[in-house]
Amino acid sequence: MSAIYQRELRSYFHGMTGYVFIAFLPLFAGIYTMFYNLSSGYPNFEYVLQAMTIIFLIAIPILTMRVIAEERRQKTDQLLYALPVGMTGVVLGKYLAMVTVVAIPCGVMAFYPLLLSTFGTVSFPTAYGALAGFFLLSAALAAIGLLISSLTENQAVAAGLCFVVMLLLFFMSDLSSFVPSSAGASLGALLLTVLVLAVLVRVFTKSTPAAVLTGLVGEAVLLVTYLTAGDAFSGLFGRIVDGLSVFARFNTFVDGLFDWTAILYYLSLIAVALFLAVQSMEKRRWS
Amino acid sequence: MIEIDHLTKRYGSHTAVSDLCLTVEPGQIYGFLGPNGAGKSTTMNIMTGCLAATEGTVRIGGHDIFEEPAQAKALIGYLPEQPPLYLDMTPLEYLCFVAQAKGVRREERQRQLERAMEVTQIGSVQHRLMKNLSKGYKQRVGIAQALLGDPRVVILDEPTVGLDPIQIIEIRDLIRELGKEHTVILSSHILSEVRAVCQQIMILSKGRLVASDTPDNLEKLFAGTATLELTVKGDEARARTVLGVLPGVTALTCRPGEEAGRTAVSLETDPPADLSEAAFRACAAADLPILRMDMRRASLEEVFLELTADDQPQAPEAPAEEEVEEP
Numbered sequence: 001m002s003a004i005y006q007r008e009l010r011s012y013f014h015g016m017t018g019y020v021f022i023a024f025l026p027l028f029a030g031i032y033t034m035f036y037n038l039s040s041g042y043p044n045f046e047y048v049l050q051a052m053t054i055i056f057l058i059a060i061p062i063l064t065m066r067v068i069a070e071e072r073r074q075k076t077d078q079l080l081y082a083l084p085v086g087m088t089g090v091v092l093g094k095y096l097a098m099v100t101v102v103a104i105p106c107g108v109m110a111f112y113p114l115l116l117s118t119f120g121t122v123s124f125p126t127a128y129g130a131l132a133g134f135f136l137l138s139a140a141l142a143a144i145g146l147l148i149s150s151l152t153e154n155q156a157v158a159a160g161l162c163f164v165v166m167l168l169l170f171f172m173s174d175l176s177s178f179v180p181s182s183a184g185a186s187l188g189a190l191l192l193t194v195l196v197l198a199v200l201v202r203v204f205t206k207s208t209p210a211a212v213l214t215g216l217v218g219e220a221v222l223l224v225t226y227l228t229a230g231d232a233f234s235g236l237f238g239r240i241v242d243g244l245s246v247f248a249r250f251n252t253f254v255d256g257l258f259d260w261t262a263i264l265y266y267l268s269l270i271a272v273a274l275f276l277a278v279q280s281m282e283k284r285r286w287s
Numbered sequence: 288m289i290e291i292d293h294l295t296k297r298y299g300s301h302t303a304v305s306d307l308c309l310t311v312e313p314g315q316i317y318g319f320l321g322p323n324g325a326g327k328s329t330t331m332n333i334m335t336g337c338l339a340a341t342e343g344t345v346r347i348g349g350h351d352i353f354e355e356p357a358q359a360k361a362l363i364g365y366l367p368e369q370p371p372l373y374l375d376m377t378p379l380e381y382l383c384f385v386a387q388a389k390g391v392r393r394e395e396r397q398r399q400l401e402r403a404m405e406v407t408q409i410g411s412v413q414h415r416l417m418k419n420l421s422k423g424y425k426q427r428v429g430i431a432q433a434l435l436g437d438p439r440v441v442i443l444d445e446p447t448v449g450l451d452p453i454q455i456i457e458i459r460d461l462i463r464e465l466g467k468e469h470t471v472i473l474s475s476h477i478l479s480e481v482r483a484v485c486q487q488i489m490i491l492s493k494g495r496l497v498a499s500d501t502p503d504n505l506e507k508l509f510a511g512t513a514t515l516e517l518t519v520k521g522d523e524a525r526a527r528t529v530l531g532v533l534p535g536v537t538a539l540t541c542r543p544g545e546e547a548g549r550t551a552v553s554l555e556t557d558p559p560a561d562l563s564e565a566a567f568r569a570c571a572a573a574d575l576p577i578l579r580m581d582m583r584r585a586s587l588e589e590v591f592l593e594l595t596a597d598d599q600p601q602a603p604e605a606p607a608e609e610e611v612e613e614p
Contacts, residue, residue: 003387007373014375015375074373075367078365078367079385081336082337083360084360086356086357285337286339
């Protein structure tokens with residue numbers, strides 16, 4: 001695993017990707033810091049971080065697009081399959097390299113609150129709490145990007161798909177607010193979600209029975225719950241989406257709360273995405 | 288060293304490898320021979336753990352590749368059809384990475400790197416980016432990669448494809464060199480190549496093993512008839528009376544030679560036997576000068592065509608019973 005990690009980390013710096021990523025994040029942080037803290041005079045560094053999250057829409061696809069897709073295209077994945085290293089080790093090595101590249105700009109940005117403190121009072125706990133949340137957010141998004149890269153062998157497709165997913169995640173909680181909070185509307189939205197899920201199962205497993213089963217069981221459970229405890233459904237969809245929104249969970253950090261459930265959520269999201277990426281790699285052995 | 292047992296691989300409805308059984312003994316150079324799509328690469332991919340089998344088992348040095356992949360893979364060095372090179376690295380960096388990933392211990396690493404680079408002669412390009420290397424050098428780096436970790440078996444998938452004639456000769460020499468210390472398995476659809484390098488040939492056709500023997504034995508076994516071609520100084524009638532009585536002759540055809548007064552004769556024998564000496568003595572006794580004599584036997588090429596022909600439902604698989612006597 002350490003060999004994979006070292007090679008991967010080095011490969012970020014063979015091209016531009018690593019340098020661009022490490023240069024641009026602190027640069028944008030600097031611009032926002034100037035705007036929020038220096039010009040407007042807010043003492044809160046966490047606002048800078050919140051404003052910066054939109055950069056991930058571009059930064060994460062750039063960081064993650066080639067990680068597995070390019071191996072497939074160059075056929076170097078054959079080497080990975082033939083090495084006496086498990087697929088989990090390979091994916092973990094690649095992911096840790098990615099997280100390292102993300103951690104470097106976060107490390108640079110850790111100096112900003114210190115600099116700001118020379119001009120006035122900065123709340124260090126909230127600033128660094130938010131920075132930790134910011135790092136976890138980017139790590140979670142990177143895991144999602146890695147998963148997407150493992151699904152295709154064309155890095156442009158991976159980048160495009162990743163961008164769309166980031167966009168959806170970014171606007172997820174805003175979009176969900178358009179669903180009326182009545183119990184019926186929630187039910188409808190959830191039924192639709194289950195349907196989409198069933199279609200996704202069909203696309204990825206190519207097994208119609210599994211997809212039909214997922215759809216039917218999901219819809220049945222929803223309908224039965226609705227009939228027995230209908231009141232619980234009012235506003236449920238919005239709550240679920242907010243709870244699952246990768247970006248929305250970060251806002252609690254910005255509000256000055258160090259939210260352990262959010263941390264747990266990010267870590268489980270990373271674990272699930274990496275697990276699926278390993279499965280996606282393993283699946284190629286069987287195709 | 289390698290035991291493949293009832294191996295089957297299906298892609299949807301297409302069967303790439305069907306019920307393949309073979310054993311590879313240590314210390315020899317094996318050649319997988321077969322036309323395109325015969326299942327050579329698929330078999331190699333399964334042997335190296337890159338691909339899962341639909342049915343059957345592969346054991347490397349007693350370790351099942353699916354059950355104990357780490358132990359089994361440690362015994363194998365594999366060069367896939369397209370060398371798996373990271374083009375933005377130098378050969379040295381790349382080989383360091385592979386050695387590390389194969390778990391070669393740090394103090395061992397330097398020695399193994401040096402040996403792999405020496406055997407494949409890539410020392411002179413070790414600091415150049417691989418994207419700037421020629422196809423031949425890329426192939427060598429691919430082979431060097433396979434040698435790291437001191438594998439007992441080196442598996443090379445079409446190692447000479449896309450190389451120029453000089454590079455092909457160099458790679459063949461390299462493979463012979465490797466055969467001294469490792470068991471080597473290579474695949475090819477080029478007969479002369481397998482003939483030149485391998486001590487054992489396994490002919491695959493449509494995912495099945497249709498023959499497995501040494502090149503010489505294969506030629507011998509599948510020579511259904513042997514033909515002795517002669518040109519004698521004399522007319523057809525004399526040639527027939529002298530040569531037609533030789534023992535074992537099943538067919539004799541005569542035609543006028545290129546020059547007047549000469550006759551070209553073809554003698555077919557079944558089972559194949561070498562009649563050259565008998566023909567000489569008979570002609571000498573009859574005062575019939577032999578101007579040219581040539582023994583023609585089924586070449587490996589013909590064996591190959593015969594075995595892999597589409598209308599060949601079941602080619603002989605256990606040729607031991609059909610063993611013919613050495614002439």
